[in-house]
């Protein structure tokens with residue numbers, strides 16, 4: 001079986017050395033996001049995965065639009081591979097925006113039920129990010145993927161001589177999954193590289209307690225982990241702990257400032273200022289989602305004089 005991520009041959013050598021797997025060839029393909037609408041370059045480069053077996057292949061994630069998935073599909077075609085399907089980790093547009101193109105080429109695209117339903121109804125995804133629907137805000141490909149027909153993936157994907165396990169990695173989104181071939185897991189956005197978190201300190205998380213549970217489970221995974229942004233992790237445990245600690249740091253700011261009660265807006269402002277993360281409108285919505293998940297998971301909320309007050313749950 002050959003598993004690779006794109007076509008950057010220079011990086012391939014480095015990755016081969018790091019991984020040291022004889023039966024695997026590694027290539028990396030980073031998508032350089034050129035457009036910077038509301039800074040969804042937040043998560044800049046996104047990997048597309050390919051798993052090959054016996055002249056058949058499956059592709060993992062599809063990039064933000066048709067451009068990168070087209071290159072991947074064309075390359076596989078030139079090499080004589082039949083693509084059995086495209087499998088998405090989750091519905092966010094930088095992973096699912098190219099799905100429609102694969103469907104146009106006659107290739108089935110799959111994801112978990114909840115993520116598939118979102119890509120088939122992408123305006124709901126927009127509402128999830130902002131809490132309302134606004135066409136101007138919604139129409140960017142950086143917020144809303146092209147609508148596409150998506151099939152539901154089950155627990156396992158069989159193709160060629162291989163079977164790939166579908167791993168539940170909920171937290172970043174409600175139906176996030178990873179794909180595990182042998183001892184290598186493509187983990188999507190279930191966690192972020194240290195480099196990504198240093199650049200973008202507040203990860204987008206819909207359900208923080210679930211995200212932490214997923215990270216705890218990943219600790220016992222002894223194979224190699226690929227994350228969508230930045231690729232192969234050098235040290236799984238170090239990266240997992242960095243992700244857990246970052247959530248703890250955000251939670252600590254919330255607990256420190258709200259011991260006598262604060263409004264939710266005050267807590268959000270304090271955390272954004274502390275992490276220097278309040279840069280743009282979209283970033284605000286993304287960061288505030290994680291902060292609100294923390295507030296509602298670890299705080300006591302009350303309604304007073306037209307505002308929501310919060311204090312730590314002791």
Ligand SMILES: [Zn+2]
Nearest residue numbers: 090092172189
């Ligand atoms: Zn995502």
